Amino acid sequence: MNLLKDIQSRKKLNRKSLAVLIDPDKVEDPNSILNLIALAKECYVDFFFVGGSLLTQDNFQPIVKLLKEKCDIPVILFPGNNMQISNSADAILFLSLISGRNPDFLIGQHVNAAPLLKRSNLEVIPTGYLLINSENNSAASYMSNTVPIPADKYSIASSTALAGEYLGMGMIYLDAGSGAKECITPKMIRKVSETITVPLIVGGGIRSGTSANESLKAGADIIVIGNAIEKNPNLMIEVSEKIYDFNKTLNIH
Ligand code: 1GP
Numbered sequence: 001m002n003l004l005k006d007i008q009s010r011k012k013l014n015r016k017s018l019a020v021l022i023d024p025d026k027v028e029d030p031n032s033i034l035n036l037i038a039l040a041k042e043c044y045v046d047f048f049f050v051g052g053s054l055l056t057q058d059n060f061q062p063i064v065k066l067l068k069e070k071c072d073i074p075v076i077l078f079p080g081n082n083m084q085i086s087n088s089a090d091a092i093l094f095l096s097l098i099s100g101r102n103p104d105f106l107i108g109q110h111v112n113a114a115p116l117l118k119r120s121n122l123e124v125i126p127t128g129y130l131l132i133n134s135e136n137n138s139a140a141s142y143m144s145n146t147v148p149i150p151a152d153k154y155s156i157a158s159s160t161a162l163a164g165e166y167l168g169m170g171m172i173y174l175d176a177g178s179g180a181k182e183c184i185t186p187k188m189i190r191k192v193s194e195t196i197t198v199p200l201i202v203g204g205g206i207r208s209g210t211s212a213n214e215s216l217k218a219g220a221d222i223i224v225i226g227n228a229i230e231k232n233p234n235l236m237i238e239v240s241e242k243i244y245d246f247n248k249t250l251n252i253h
Contacts (some may be wrong), residue, residue: 001074003074003076007222008170010199011198011199014250016222017046018045018046018236019020019045019223020036020040020045020224020225020236020253021051021203021229022050022226023051023230024050024051024055024057025057026230027063029064030063031066034070036233037066037067039233039237040073040236044144044244044247045073045240046222048241049093050075050084050089051079051080052084053080054076055083061088064088075088075091077091080143082113082116084108085122088188090122090123091122091124092123094110094117094125094126095128095129096126096129096164097129097130097144097146098128098164098169099131099148102144105144105146109178109192117212127173128165128171128201129145130164130175131148131149131175132149138177138178138180138204140175141177151182151188152188157174157192158191162195169198171201172196173200173202173248174200174202175202179204179205180204183211183215184204184215186217187218190218194219200219201220202215202220203223203225204224205227205237206239207211209239209241209242212225212243213242213246
């Protein structure tokens with residue numbers, strides 16, 4: 001399976017996808033995600049993303065293994081740093097934090113990770129990662145020592161995303177940061193999606209079916225939800241139904 005090719009073909013069809021993010025640090029016991037996995041199998045969940053800004057427990061590897069054991073939903077690593085690599089996953093977002101100017105997160109961490117990834121079976125997906133925020137206080141911003149692009153600076157975000165595409169990145173990820181008070185605005189998503197041709201991932205602070213729907217309509221190809229589904233797993237049902245409805249009109253189910 002080549003996930004990037006699959007995601008690119010979905011984009012050509014304008015087919016939308018849902019990724020459920022599991023932050024291992026927010027899971028006390030890996031077995032506690034069994035219910036979430038069972039629910040995801042019933043819903044239209046396309047991907048599990050696993051990762052976080054900081055890992056203080058040893059849950060990361062067991063969670064990835066459990067996901068792979070218990071379901072067929074592809075598991076994609078969304079690493080906060082180069083310690084978050086697991087050969088049990090299907091793929092890794094090889095994130096370059098192009099909204100920032102910290103060389104360590106633009107290329108440094110990647111040099112350390114590259115030989116490990118070469119020895120792994122992971123599909124490596126080059127991804128331009130942009131932090132967007134009206135408040136400069138997300139964990140990702142703090143941990144990466146970078147300043148997010150202001151939420152109303154559409155040209156800066158679009159040009160940054162386009163530069164990422166021109167540098168060969170296979171996808172662009174717009175992130176308002178985990179648990180953001182405000183998710184990325186439809187206007188920002190529209191401006192960026194109209195500028196790039198590669199698939200667009202959008203996440204951070206999506207808490208309702210309505211905001212998920214708005215993000216999809218504005219041009220997100222994949223939406224990522226973590227916090228809100230941890231708090232209310234039933235949101236997965238609501239959002240996946242929205243995505244189902246979206247895709248139904250394309251006659252591809
Ligand atoms: C964070 O985009 C992800 O990096 C998801 O954010 O946890 O706020 O849904 P939430």
